[in-house]
Amino acid sequence: MIGAKELTMKKKRIDHGSIEAAKHGIARSPHWRAVEKQHLRDNPICVACGKPTKAGLQVHHHFPFHYAIALGRPDLELDQRNLITLCETEVGKPGNNHHLDIGHLDNFKSSNIDVITDARKTFHGETSEQIEIDKRWRAKLATRMKPLNLMTPAEKKDLRKLMDSTYPLLTPAKSK
Secondary structure (H helix, E strand, O other), X not given: OOOHHHHHHHOOOOOHHHHHHHOOOOOXXXXXXXXXXXXXXXXXXXXXXXXXXXXXXXXXXXXXHHHHHHOOOHHHHOOHXXXXXXXXXXXXXXXXXXXXXXXXXXXXXXXXXXXXXHHHHHOOOOOHHHHHHOHHHHHHHHHXXXXXXXXXXXXXXXXXXXXXXXXXXXXXXXXX
C-alpha cells in the first residue's frame, strides 16, 4: 500500500485540498489558481525551511478551505491571511515535506490548527526527519483537526468562532 509521502513523491503537484474537499462535495473557487500563483510569487520560500528549497512548494490553508466553505466562510479560500507556503517533495524535487508534516500532521484528511506557529517557530529550520522524531510533533498528532464529517455540531461551531476571531470578515471600503 502506498502512503501519502510515497504518493506525493511519485506524482507531480497533487492538489490534496481539492481531493479532500471533493469527498465533501465541495469544489475549489475558479479564482483559486490565480490566488495560488500570486501567493507563490509573493511568498516563494517555505516558511518552515526559511530559505530557498529544491522541494516543490504548496500553498496551504491555515483553515482548510472546505471546512471554511462548509462552515460559512467561503472567503477564506482566497484570503491571503489564511495562506502559508510550505514545501512538499515532488517528482524531481526532493526535500522536506513540511506540507504533510507541519500543515497536516502526517494526514491529508486533517489539518494542524497551529501550522503558522509550528512553521515559524516550533519546527522552523528542522528537516522532516527531525520533526518526525520530535516528541512535541508526536504529541501534536493527537491534536490534529478532526475530518469535517467527524466533527460534532459543537466542534463545528467552535471552529467557526475560531475562524472568525482569527480572520475577521473583511468589509469592502465604503463608497464616497
